Amino acid sequence: MSVSQQSKTTNQTKSVVGRPLDRVDGRLKVTGGARFAAEWPLENMAHAVLLSSTIANGRIKSFDTSAAEKAPGVLHVMTHENAPRLKPVFTNPAEGDAAGRRVPLQSPVVYYAGQYIAMVVAETLEQAKHAAELIRVTYDEQPPAADLDKERGKAYVPKQKVAGKPADSLRGDVDAGLRAADARVDETYRTPTEHHNPMEPHATIAAWDGDKITVYDATQYTYGVRHSVAMSFGIPEENVHVVCKFTGGAFGCKGTVWAHVPLAAAAARQVRRPVKLVTMRQQMFANMGHRAETEQHVTLGAKRDGHLTAIIHEGISHTSVYDEYVEPFSKPTHMLYACDNFKASQRLVALNVGTPTFMRAPGETSGMFALESALDELAYKLNLDPIQLRLINHADTDPDEKLPWSTKLLKESYRVGAETFGWSRRKPQPASMREGHYLVGMGMATAVYPVNHFPSSARVTIRQDGSAVAESSTHDLGTGTYTILTQIACETLGLPIERVEVIIGDTNLPKAMVSGGSSTAMSVGTSVQGAARAALAKLVDAAHADQRSPLYGASADQIVARDGRLALKSDTTKSETFTDILTRAGMKEVEGSYDTQFNDREKKFSSHAFGAHFAEVRVDRDFGEVRITRFAGVFDIGRALNMKTAESQMRGGIIMGLGMALMEETVLDANLGIIVNRDLAEYHVPVHADVPMIDIVLLENFDEPLMNELQAVVNAYAEVRARGGRAALATVVSVVGSAYRRPGARMLVTEDGQTVGAISGGCLERDAVEHARQVITSDTACVVEYDTRGDEDIVWGLGLGCNGVVRVLLESLHEGSGGARALQFVADCLRVRKSGVIATVIDAGRAINQERGAADQESGADRSTKIGARLPFDERDDEHASSAPGGLFVDALSPFDESGARIREDARVALTSGRAMTRVYEAGAGRTEIFFDVICRPRPLVVFGAEHDAAPLIRLAQTLGWHVTVVDTRARRATRERFASADSVVLCRAEDVTARFTVTRDTVAVVMTHSYLDDVELLRALLPSPACYVGILGPKQRTEKLLAQARAEGSWFTDAELARLHSPVGIDIGAETPEEIALSVVAEIKAACDGRGAGFLRDRNAPIHDERAATTAPPEFEIGAHAAARERATSVACGSSS
């Protein structure tokens, strides 16, 4: 069966990947056309039903199958007494006897309740079921081991590794770590047994043809079924053909070949007819694995400031008595947080249950619950915000693998999530948030999952009719594999969606591994892309060699595939269709294959997807009912191949999480060893009514090229550092008179003279680069003064007509240097969008240096107050200084203890005014000049309405470094896909706006919903808020009407509130297009917030730069002394070495 998109016709072949394309198999699914394993209509098919054991431990003494055998329609009754000998299937050679014990109907031993003990094959399903009921069994019953608590004394060390790690892992010294801790958490966490419960039951149809067999199976791994069946029956793998076109959910339980598969094959061989075997829901609880129950103990040690000194994660989980599976709950703990002292230890307890297996993120689900809960306990003990605690312990590299991360946008996930969710409204005191009957709680947790990939192969064929087919044996579990593979093939081949067919789920196709561990999109997607390229290359070859082709002689890199044609990149009018090329070449089709291999041995990065979850939970005070009322998830998953299916996957994962946190629990009768709630009526998964609105944000577009200069400098330094290069930072620290750039302007200079950012209009850069290379070489810092006031302007080459004195701090950057730390602080400010001030020593008097030097000689350390020493302050006053890692800033400025209070005071002044300044401090015989540089919080712009006209506004605002949030009331519009560049996209009702956002005095709001009623609600919410600017699209009369309506609904606005309203929005520049309107709006916002008139500058009498900014100098400001020197370029002071 094949799938192709029938409903949509599109010529757009550009960037098909990423588009929220509807599922190409959606129509088949909703019309019943999608054929699942049990739905293949084979002729002459018989039906098999399995009988399950009613005891959990013991032996079968006897069977009486006589009534069953005589029942109508019965073809065969199979028990261990007459079953064919099936061969064990080893998953690894070392597992020994377990493989033998897994083979069904081979012995009278009963290991667990529900185990298959007999099989009836009959003409119809009903006859088989009836006959199975007639089988009488007597047992020799033993008391089962069915209680983890009772059996814990028999816990043992697993033979196998735990997610690739030893069962006992140790890093550093946890005892020392705990001794060094100021606070400690010791908590025990339990998770229950849980079951996958896919909608589609496990089902197998087996049909033999001689010694060849076709198996239709509900599986995540067609080639795995092939291997397993071949092994069971001792036949070559190529004799086994496995088909699985659709899988109705799996979640791990269809990744393994369970006993019903060889039994269906054995039945088919016995009755010499095709046999269908569909397992019952109750049997799925016993025989298809589950997540094991766990009891975990987490011990955390931490310093008062939150730094973890030790992590211990240990505990037990169950396995079966006949086989081994370890639920690897300690897996994420190995790598999630930075901590030198780490210990993990896992033990197994054998119970009379079926063997557990991989289920819905094995390890992460159970283990993160324990680890993250313990972290929350610690945050509470230390009086830290849970996010802050996680940021403090953020692992900048993989602490386990000791490798850098390939990508890690975890901090961004926290930030965006906190904002999307409204984390700032959380109160940490227990029971402090209430709403009626409900206690309201907000919580968050880190999300992590490794990037898994497996070797896989695909084949792509371009046919003469201009269509193509992509093939691989992989599976679509409901995740959207058909759709994303179609998109990848379309994009690579330059074909519209409806011309590409994807065929999967068949072992006659190129091999793919198990669709598990979130590996398929990456593994098989890469293969399809490679195969498509290979096919295309053959097409190019045909055109290249064909003199009649307009592409004759063109090489592959000169050709582009688009709209079903190959065209010359340089002249796309020179093109021809795939059909023409193939027809002339006399080829029916061209085929390309690709095998994706991943070389993990030479792995240079640790690859994981990261994210953050935020939940609002309500607990009924009287009844204890727990309800989730809001949820936000932010994920760094790399590139989403299809925004819709990707978000759907995230949402589905969250819903499963809700289920496991609140409802899902398999109850095992501790005496009988029987699962009590083995159906979906009593095993509760969430119903729709339990699922709240879930906001999903995918950070795939986070690294936008749209960034402001400061961010560019920060990023550039990060890159330099990553490749081990060296660089210097140039910072304008004071300006007298006229100059192009203001104090605080920065430029990064690398050792090879590359620059990012600017300190002037171009006149100073060249010289500054020269000085910068000197400071890199000497690893020093100095301040250079440029005086452009004289007639010697021309010396600087450009003569921009500036007329002023500019002092520039130049400093070599290295790990821990003042400049590097300053950039780090800037990066932090930008990331969490806070304001900050950096105090920088730009001149240190000799007297102090000498004094300090003498002291340092005694201590043997060079602790002079250096030019370039920094002290950062953030907006929550000076807390950052005291908690700053390393404390260098504090050390460097410690001689000014007596003036410390003044420095802090001045920093606050700078922060409040938002303007840079310099100050001189006299201490003893010395004087120190400090430059206060302000990092302004990016202007928060909230755009209401996600219509197309919002896009140019958002882009422009982003270029200016503003922080843009898009809010819409309609789900289909407010999508990340549509406004990929926005920092945050939020869906909420107009009347909830002020509840969902923290509106501050610098918030700028632009309303462009095009909805009258929404606009009324928004005006009512926004005008009384502290927002400094509220702009609303539309003519004046409309706004008057809106205001009248708002007043009619009981709103009252003061004059001050109305003064903030700008309507019609924008300044008068004759804007027509959305882009022009955006320019007009952004200009108005900038002018309004800076208190400027937005007129022509030629009409302005005052200097261009606000004088308050240039000469904020209070009396002690002594810049005049330097200005008077009138030196063109003088090293005023050069570090401690001078």
Next chain:
Amino acid sequence: MRAYLPAYELVVTRTLEDALALLRDEPGAWRPLAGGTDLMVLLEAGRLEHRKFFSVRQLAELRGIEESDGHVTIGALTTYTEVQRSRVLAREFPMLVRAAGETGGVAIQNRGTLGGNIANASPAADSPPALLAYGAEVELVSSRGSRWVAYADFHTGYKQTLMQPDELIARVRLPRPREGARHFYRKVGTRRAQAISKVCFAGLAELDGGVVREVRIALGSVAPVVLRCRRTEALLRGRRLDAESAGAALEEIAKEIAPIDDVRSTARYRARVARNLLAEFLAPPF
């Protein structure tokens, strides 16, 4: 495991008279099948031991909602969906409407009947507590005639009722409560729909100047039968509703119920929640 379908017998009776004749001729042999929402579950599980069924779905005599001066009478075949769509029930018996909306999912509500819910006699059913609090009476018909019994006496033990083998539930009659009465219904469960309740509470109170004139309190899932808490009611009836009388009622209800531990919940949780439900029911403002 699903039972063998050919082993069962199902006949369709044209009239109520035919149905009653069937019951009369072979007492205990035949059982009515209405919506089938309970019986089909048993069939699927292979636990439907009874073999002979007659469908009552087509019997018009057992349908419809009728109003009279003092009562509203509901046919036994009235589905949960019909209960929810009835204006008179929504206006005067909101707890029953709420219970119907809490029962199963939409498909079950379209198919399941009020009479079936009563006959199934599950102590965890959703509508019986509401019926008890409304002081319902049940009409049982047989070829011998008809009798009205107080619903509070109907359930005699776990899955036991006072019905005779030849009887059929025909109608349910509810006395119309006074205007201004307090109706309080609350189902406490794991999830927000399609979950069998952990505790289910229905309470009706009519007050005269702060004095309890009439009160009826019923609970599901706290005893072998849906329970009418008569002793608690008696403590309140005729007394001023205040902290003292409410406190006494809370103490009494703890003694009146007999919850157990099972797969859905624990006795301790149920006892505590039952008490809190009563507290909420009795809480001011009244």
